[in-house]
Amino acid sequence: MESSPEFELLVACCRWPPSAGGDKRVRAAAAGVDWQAVLAAAARHRVEGFVHHALRRAGVAPPAAAAERLAAAASGIARENLFYAAESLRLSDRFSNAGLPHLFVKGVTLNVLAYNTLALKRSCDIDLLVAPEDYEAACAALAEAGYLCFHPAGADLPAIMRYAAANKDSAWRSADGRIKVELHQRLCVNPMLLPAIGARSPSLAVEIAPGVSLPTLARDELCAYLCVHGALTAWSRLKWLADLAALIACEDEAGVERLYRRAAELAPGRAAAQALLLAERLFGTRLSASLAAELRAARANRFLEHEALRAMAGGGAREIDEQPLASARLNLSLLMLQPGWRYKVAEIGRKLPRVPAALRSAIGAARAA
Numbered sequence: 001m002e003s004s005p006e007f008e009l010l011v012a013c014c015r016w017p018p019s020a021g022g023d024k025r026v027r028a029a030a031a032g033v034d035w036q037a038v039l040a041a042a043a044r045h046r047v048e049g050f051v052h053h054a055l056r057r058a059g060v061a062p063p064a065a066a067a068e069r070l071a072a073a074a075s076g077i078a079r080e081n082l083f084y085a086a087e088s089l090r091l092s093d094r095f096s097n098a099g100l101p102h103l104f105v106k107g108v109t110l111n112v113l114a115y116n117t118l119a120l121k122r123s124c125d126i127d128l129l130v131a132p133e134d135y136e137a138a139c140a141a142l143a144e145a146g147y148l149c150f151h152p153a154g155a156d157l158p159a160i161m162r163y164a165a166a167n168k169d170s171a172w173r174s175a176d177g178r179i180k181v182e183l184h185q186r187l188c189v190n191p192m193l194l195p196a197i198g199a200r201s202p203s204l205a206v207e208i209a210p211g212v213s214l215p216t217l218a219r220d221e222l223c224a225y226l227c228v229h230g231a232l233t234a235w236s237r238l239k240w241l242a243d244l245a246a247l248i249a250c251e252d253e254a255g256v257e258r259l260y261r262r263a264a265e266l267a268p269g270r271a272a273a274q275a276l277l278l279a280e281r282l283f284g285t286r287l288s289a290s291l292a293a294e295l296r297a298a299r300a301n302r303f304l305e306h307e308a309l310r311a312m313a314g315g316g317a318r319e320i321d322e323q324p325l326a327s328a329r330l331n332l333s334l335l336m337l338q339p340g341w342r343y344k345v346a347e348i349g350r351k352l353p354r355v356p357a358a359l360r361s362a363i364g365a366a367r368a369a
Helices: 007-012 019-030 034-045 046-058 064-096 107-115 131-142 156-169 219-231 238-247 253-266 271-283 289-297 297-314 326-335 341-351 357-366
Strands: 104-106 126-127 147-151 169-174 180-182 203-207 212-217
Touching: 007 019, 007 034, 007 046, 007 238, 007 271, 019 046, 034 046, 034 064, 046 064, 064 107, 064 131, 064 203, 064 212, 104 107, 107 203, 107 212, 107 238, 126 169, 131 147, 131 156, 147 156, 156 169, 219 238, 219 253, 219 271, 219 297, 238 271, 253 271, 253 289, 253 326, 271 289, 271 297, 289 297, 297 326, 326 341
Parallel strands: 104 212, 126 180
Antiparallel strands: 104 126, 147 169, 169 180, 203 212
C-alpha cells in the first residue's frame, strides 16, 4: 500500500546501522514533509530517538520547534533507559539471590544487542520472564522489592496466579510509579505460538555496562519471539520491526535464511515469514532470491505482509485501535498466523468471553491435542 512521506522518513531514520547511503535516504525523505505529522507519527511509533539521531547525522535541520521537541524526547529516552537499566539490575540481583531463573526480554538488553547503545530506543516497561513453577515466588520477590500489582487490580496472590495462568502475565508498578514491570510466565497468551520458549530456554548475558550483565533469550529464540511479538499487533509500531531488522542486519543471505528456518521451528506458523517480508521491504534485510520467492509464494504470507503495512503505515498518528475496521483486520491477521483448525479454534475461544459448552469442549480438545 502507498505510505505517507512522513512514514517514509521514519523508515529512513530507523534503518540500522547508519551509513552514508542511509544519510542520503534520510535527506531525500525529509524534503517537503509535514513536520508536525512527523512528530506525531514518531511519538506513536516510539522512534523519536532514531529520528533525532538520523536527522542530525544526515545534516537535516527541521524547523526550530520540531528540532527542540525531538531533542527533548531523545534526551528523555537516554535518561529513562539508564534508569530502567539500573532497576533491571536491582531486580536481577534480587531474583538471582532468591534462586529464581529469569530472563529480560526486549527493553535494555535488546537496545544493546541491536544498537549497542541505550540512547536511542524508548523503553516503556521491564518485561521479566520466569518459569510457571516459580511464578508465586517471583510475585513475592517483586512485592519485597517495593512493587504493587495493578493488573489485575486489587487482587490477592491466588487471584494474581489465576490471572497470570490464563493471560501469561501480571503487571506491577514501583512504589513511586516510575517503573512498570510485566511479570511473564510465558510470552504469548496462546501457547501454540511459542510452544518451546520459556524462562529455561537457551540464554545469553548482555553487558549493559562494563562488567555488568543481564540475562536474555539466546539469539535464535529472541528472533523467534520478536517475530511473534510484532505479529500479535500486526506490527502496528515501526520500532518493533526496526528492532528485528537491526538485530539481524549483520547477517548475510545464508545467515538470514538460517535464522528464518530456526524461527519457523520455534514459532510454528507464518509470523517469521511475515516479519522477514516486512524487514526486506522496509529496511532492506537481505533475503536470497529463493527465500524471498518461497515466502511470497504463499498467499497467506502476502496477506499478512499487506495487513501489517496497512496497520503500520496507514494510521498516521493513530494507534491501531483507532483506525477504521482495525479490530476486525487484526483479528483476521491473528487467525492467519498458523494454518489448521486447532490454532484457529483455540484463538477464537480465547477471544470470546462466553462460548457454548460444545465449543468450549472442542477448544479444550484442540489445546490438548
